[in-house]
Amino acid sequence: MSTQSFAELGLDASVLAAVSAVGYETPSPIQAQAIPILLKGENLLGVAQTGTGKTAAFALPLLSRIDASSNDTQILVLTPTRELAIQVAEAFNTYANHFKNFNVLPIYGGQDFYPQLKALKRGAQVIVGTPGRTLDHLRRGTLKLNNLKAMILDEADEMLRMGFIDDVETIIAETPADCQRALFSATMPAPIRKVAQKYLSNAQEVKIESATRTVERIEQFVLPVYAERKLDALTRILEVEPFDAAIIFVRTKAETVALAEKMAARGHAVSPLNGDINQRQREQTVEDLKRGKKDIIIATDVAARGLDVPRITHVINYDVPYDTEAYIHRVGRTGRAGRTGKAILLVTPRERSWLKTLERATNSPMKDYQLPSPVALQKMREEQFESQLLGFTEDRRLGKAIALLDDIAQRNEMDMAMVAGALAAWMETAQPGALPLEQPAALPVPVPGARRSRDRHHRPGGERRGHRPGFKKGGASRGKPPARGGKRPPRQSDAKR
Numbered sequence: 203m204s205t206q207s208f209a210e211l212g213l214d215a216s217v218l219a220a221v222s223a224v225g226y227e228t229p230s231p232i233q234a235q236a237i238p239i240l241l242k243g244e245n246l247l248g249v250a251q252t253g254t255g256k257t258a259a260f261a262l263p264l265l266s267r268i269d270a271s272s273n274d275t276q277i278l279v280l281t282p283t284r285e286l287a288i289q290v291a292e293a294f295n296t297y298a299n300h301f302k303n304f305n306v307l308p309i310y311g312g313q314d315f316y317p318q319l320k321a322l323k324r325g326a327q328v329i330v331g332t333p334g335r336t337l338d339h340l341r342r343g344t345l346k347l348n349n350l351k352a353m354i355l356d357e358a359d360e361m362l363r364m365g366f367i368d369d370v371e372t373i374i375a376e377t378p379a380d381c382q383r384a385l386f387s388a389t390m391p392a393p394i395r396k397v398a399q400k401y402l403s404n405a406q407e408v409k410i411e412s413a414t415r416t417v418e419r420i421e422q423f424v425l426p427v428y429a430e431r432k433l434d435a436l437t438r439i440l441e442v443e444p445f446d447a448a449i450i451f452v453r454t455k456a457e458t459v460a461l462a463e464k465m466a467a468r469g470h471a472v473s474p475l476n477g478d479i480n481q482r483q484r485e486q487t488v489e490d491l492k493r494g495k496k497d498i499i500i501a502t503d504v505a506a507r508g509l510d511v512p513r514i515t516h517v518i519n520y521d522v523p524y525d526t527e528a529y530i531h532r533v534g535r536t537g538r539a540g541r542t543g544k545a546i547l548l549v550t551p552r553e554r555s556w557l558k559t560l561e562r563a564t565n566s567p568m569k570d571y572q573l574p575s576p577v578a579l580q581k582m583r584e585e586q587f588e589s590q591l592l593g594f595t596e597d598r599r600l601g602k603a604i605a606l607l608d609d610i611a612q613r614n615e616m617d618m619a620m621v622a623g624a625l626a627a628w629m630e631t632a633q634p635g636a637l638p639l640e641q642p643a644a645l646p647v648p649v650p651g652a653r654r655s656r657d658r659h660h661r662p663g664g665e666r667r668g669h670r671p672g673f674k675k676g677g678a679s680r681g682k683p684p685a686r687g688g689k690r691p692p693r694q695s696d697a698k699r
């Protein structure tokens with residue numbers, strides 16, 4: 203973090219007041235560098251990883267220059283996804299909290315035109331839109347940019363990746379020639395650089411190096427696991443990790459749904475998040491996660507892009523990402539707003555080359571993730587069962603229940619231990635798994651020494667591999683149990699939650 207203060211940057215007083223109300227102490231490096239440039243009205247090319255505070259880097263200076271007495275659209279921000287449009291619009295609202303007259307409007311596809319039209323007619327000083335819908339409104343004449351003072355391309359590389367670059371260029375061409383322009387991107391591929399050269403004349407370039415920034419506050423773990431054991435591994439991780447909210451990344455949309463169903467069956471408050479789910483539902487899901495109505499989201503990369511929910515303490519890479527960029531974005535979903543986070547990557551023997559690649563990309567080593575041993579897991583489950591049981595000792599129905607059972611015990615000449623045992627067996631019959639009766643089996647984990655025989659055993663006719671370094675030591679049966687959390691155990695007895 204920079205040693206500079208926000209006050210030294212020359213921001214408008216009411217913007218400064220809002221920033222201190224949100225609780226930011228110092229500007230992040232990209233903010234410290236970008237804010238003075240944008241305040242001067244200059245064009246800017248900003249290259250910085252996800253989670254470095256780019257939104258405030260452009261929102262704060264642009265808000266400082268806005269003419270609050272006019273309802274004309276003065277700032278246009280283009281973002282690749284609807285979620286991001288909403289998030290950036292929310293950020294503008296927060297930072298403009300002390301303005302008397304301020305309107306920001308997110309516009310994106312999948313939402314009815316009519317309410318957008320009404321809102322556009324009323325006038326919004328800031329529009330945050332996805333390229334497609336923004337272009338629609340421009341073509342219909344429902345969005346006017348003739349008084350635009352500044353435009354921002356946020357996550358430009360992602361807009362390129364999603365095929366929006368032509369739309370983006372068309373929109374830029376519609377903005378006034380003297381309009382201030384800034385482009386933010388985590389990477390600078392050639393087509394983005396070309397757009398910058400063409401439309402951002404004399405742009406100042408600000409580059410925040412170090413991919414490590416993103417993962418600084420995030421502890422990264424790796425758990426080697428056989429492909430067919432991933433679900434078991436995930437179940438145990440969620441059982442022992444003291445998470446607040448978790449996001450689990452998978453590769454396909456179908457898998458988000460399938461895995462969410464399995465996790466729900468294990469008693470978790472979980473939702474899938476993918477690009478096929480309708481917009482309202484997706485917004486609802488993010489809202490539910492923010493408010494704690496849901497604790498787990500199973501997501502694809504695209505759907506979770508830019509997701510900013512400070513409650514997320516854990517990122518679990520159930521499937522390995524497609525590239526290192528995706529990995530950095532994924533783990534960046536935790537450790538938000540200065541908190542710490544934990545990222546756990548499941549790697550099958552075939553995917554172990556990812557380890558080195560990711561460690562290089564993030565410039566930080568991954569630790570071995572230790573699943574608890576069956577003995578430790580069993581002990582934990584017994585303790586949890588006990589504490590749940592003790593939770594009922596002051597239940598208001600206790601008096602009547604004891605009277606009833608006492609009567610039964612006396613008439614049948616049983617002691618109360620026998621009655622309690624019978625009740626417990628009944629509970630277990632009604633809800634298998636409600637009682638920790640069986641010690642769980644050890645989860646077979648690929649370890650270097652045992653690799654060959656394990657492979658043969660678990661992947662009949664599977665891949666042939668020699669011993670290659672890459673998988674580090676570690677394994678279910680030798681691990682120490684991680685610290686226990688306050689989370690209730692995801693057991694079937696909890697399924698009604």
Ligand code: ADP
Nearest residue numbers: 226227228229230252253254255256257258539
């Ligand atoms: P990026 O767009 O670079 O991925 P964001 O703008 O989404 O990053 O910011 C990431 C998180 O950091 C947000 O939760 C934001 O509120 C928080 N944040 C931004 N600037 C600061 C700051 N100066 N101090 C503390 N937290 C900040």
Ligand code: MG
Nearest residue numbers: 256257356508
């Ligand atoms: Mg951003």
